[in-house]
Amino acid sequence: MIAIGAEPPHPVLFIERSAHLRHHPGQIAFPGGGIDPADEGDIARTALRELAEETGIAPERVRLIGRLDDVRGRVNPFIITPFVGIVAPGAPPVPDGSETIAVFAPPLAALLAPGAVHQGVERMGAYGIETWLFDWEGMHVWGVTGRILANFVSAARSDESVRAALANLTSRSGA
Numbered sequence: 001m002i003a004i005g006a007e008p009p010h011p012v013l014f015i016e017r018s019a020h021l022r023h024h025p026g027q028i029a030f031p032g033g034g035i036d037p038a039d040e041g042d043i044a045r046t047a048l049r050e051l052a053e054e055t056g057i058a059p060e061r062v063r064l065i066g067r068l069d070d071v072r073g074r075v076n077p078f079i080i081t082p083f084v085g086i087v088a089p090g091a092p093p094v095p096d097g098s099e100t101i102a103v104f105a106p107p108l109a110a111l112l113a114p115g116a117v118h119q120g121v122e123r124m125g126a127y128g129i130e131t132w133l134f135d136w137e138g139m140h141v142w143g144v145t146g147r148i149l150a151n152f153v154s155a156a157r158s159d160e161s162v163r164a165a166l167a168n169l170t171s172r173s174g175a
Contacts, residue, residue: 001050002082003030003055004086006088006169009108013057014106014141014145015095016100017100028141028145029145033053036049047081048085054096054099055096056093056096061088063088066161067082068082068162082151082152086169104137112153116134116153117132117134117150118134134149
């Protein structure tokens with residue numbers, strides 16, 4: 001879930017995954033996870049439930065504005081379906097302390113700035129992985145989260161529904 005705050009500066013939520021997790025411990029990511037039986041196969045419901053579990057933001061506080069193209073993990077065979085949602089005012093994120101140990105909230109303008117999300121190489125020991133990168137105040141995004149972020153930036157510029165919703169959001173607030 002790419003969750004964007006409704007109020008300026010329109011923070012975009014990222015989480016830091018707990019160090020004890022089996023997959024991608026300590027990495028920066030968007031809130032999200034796998035489908036549970038309670039989701040009844042509804043992947044939008046999954047995205048909203050995971051956002052609530054990891055940040056405490058209730059599903060009814062989020063208005064979905066778009067769905068991005070699926071992204072397939074390179075290391076793990078997961079297929080990720082990112083949704084974009086606007087978080088209502090008065091819904092501050094709180095890390096759950098189990099799966100999520102921190103929440104980062106760079107302003108939307110920082111992500112959309114020309115060149116902010118860019119291709120580069122992430123070093124993993126002696127190896128380098130070509131990936132999309134984004135850095136903000138000590139937060140370092142790469143890997144599948146970087147690819148999702150690059151897709152979001154592209155959609156913000158070219159996907160009519162996402163672009164229109166973001167333009168409406170920022171024009172109403174003067175940001």
